[in-house]
Amino acid sequence: MSFEAPLKGTAQDETLELRPKFDADGLIAAIAQDAETGEVLMLAWMNADALQATLDTKRATYWSRSRQTLWVKGETSGNVQEVTEIRIDCDQDAVLLKVKQTGGACHTGRDSCFYRIASQNGLKADS
Numbered sequence: 001m002s003f004e005a006p007l008k009g010t011a012q013d014e015t016l017e018l019r020p021k022f023d024a025d026g027l028i029a030a031i032a033q034d035a036e037t038g039e040v041l042m043l044a045w046m047n048a049d050a051l052q053a054t055l056d057t058k059r060a061t062y063w064s065r066s067r068q069t070l071w072v073k074g075e076t077s078g079n080v081q082e083v084t085e086i087r088i089d090c091d092q093d094a095v096l097l098k099v100k101q102t103g104g105a106c107h108t109g110r111d112s113c114f115y116r117i118a119s120q121n122g123l124k125a126d127s
Contacts, residue, residue, distance in 0.1 A: 003020055003048055003051075004020060006020070006021040006092060008118045013090045013091055018088065020048070020075040020092050020093070020095070021050060021092045022047070022048065025049065025063060027047055027063060028044060028046050028093060028094065029095065030043070030045060030047070030060075030062060030095040030096075030099075030107060031095070031098065032060060032073075032097045032099050033042050033096060033097065033100065034098075034100075034101055035085065035099055039111070040102060040114055041081075041099070041105035041111070041112045042105045042106065042113040044060075044062040045062060045063050046062055046063055046095060048049075048126045049063075050062050050070055052068065054097070055086065057072075057075075058083045058084075059072055059081065059083065059111060060072070060081035060087065060124065061073070073105075074102065078102070078103055079103030080101075080102045081100070081101055082099060082102070083098070084099065085098040091123040092093040
């Protein structure tokens with residue numbers, strides 16, 4: 001499937017056609033959320049090929065901005081994300097993946113990449 005160009009205004013907000021609005025670099029933000037608990041696990045980026053691969057395989061596939069290549073979550077670590085549902089926001093410029101996570105989602109080994117709390121005094125680890 002190829003993705004159509006985004007519509008304008010309300011037409012984009014209300015369409016039932018998948019018309020992702022990729023940024024100038026051809027990317028869209030992708031949030032991974034635990035399908036059972038609702039915990040936000042990570043934020044990554046997808047290009048059109050990564051989104052299509054995720055739709056086709058139901059395995060979270062992202063675009064690595066540093067390596068300039070596709071990567072399937074867990075391909076080397078074994079910490080895979082089985083996608084149970086894909087949601088897209090109102091203007092289709094962000095994707096929410098509801099996933100069944102095996103192992104930690106964060107490259108540090110933690111369950112979530114969001115393990116620190118910010119305050120005026122800096123950061124502290126979540127207990």
